[in-house]
Amino acid sequence: MLGARHHQRRYDGQLAVVTGASSGIGRAVALTLATRGAQVIGLARRRDLLDELATELAQRSPGSATEVCDVGDADVYRATLARLASDRGKIDILINNAGIDIDLHVASDQGDGNATTHEVFDINFFAAVAGTLAVVPAMVQRGAGIVVNVSSDTARAPEPGQGAYAASKAAVSAFTESVAHEVAPLGVHVHVLYPGWVPTAMGLSGPEQGGSLPPKMVRRTADGVAALVANRMGGPRTDINAAVLPLLAPIARIIAPVSYQKSMRRFSP
């Protein structure tokens, strides 16, 4: 999957901010970037997990740290990024990875579906928007910088019960792609990450949890996705696809729409 010319791209001397760094993909990305020379600031809400991460980050890259930050509060997130940029001189890399996945069962909604959808959008979409808007203008002024916003293959092929999550990720993809087109000529690289299926706290849905594993061709590890991000970001492709199989979904729905719908409906919760 990785071209040799991208092998072990390094980020020495660069400041990288990673949201959702307390677990899963964000934690792996934070550690990978620190190993590759970046000073990493990891943001999330769970202090105990951030303290453990801070120790590991500092061993790999002195000057790295973690901070409690609820990115669902856009004002707090913006203020945190502004302070970090001022204290550290600049933010070279921003990974908007924090996310939540809450099912939306429309057929049996008890009246809280609207609030659930807003909550999911606040963290998955509006935080990515706030972060992107907070760092890109300064990157444009410098003519350099990288933003990675984490989407999901669910954005391309929404499953039943995923209305809020899939819609928030589709919004991330559309927003990020548009920004990428706007700022690429100005030297700033903005990417959408599609992680495939990763066995994290969010991604757990295997047999032990009463679910079934997705096809092997979409299963990835957090470390594998982190290495892919570190190798690909800053390159010419806007999309970073950890798994290629989901790219066929838009083709399948055009060529065989009824079969496509039947296969998606099998995922009914």
Ligand SMILES: NC(=O)c1ccc[n+]([C@@H]2O[C@H](COP(=O)([O-])OP(=O)(O)OC[C@H]3O[C@@H](n4cnc5c(N)ncnc54)[C@H](OP(=O)(O)O)[C@@H]3O)[C@@H](O)[C@H]2O)c1
């Ligand atoms: N796992 C998969 O298969 C998969 C597939 C496609 C896309 N993704 C996306 O990948 C990203 C990472 O997910 P993951 O699989 O690594 O799940 P995870 O282990 O549950 O990680 C989610 C991270 O987001 C953080 N977070 C949630 N709400 C936050 C908030 N309000 N403020 C700050 N941080 C917050 C969590 O930290 P705290 O709880 O400590 O705040 C945690 O570190 C998400 O955007 C997810 O949608 C995952």
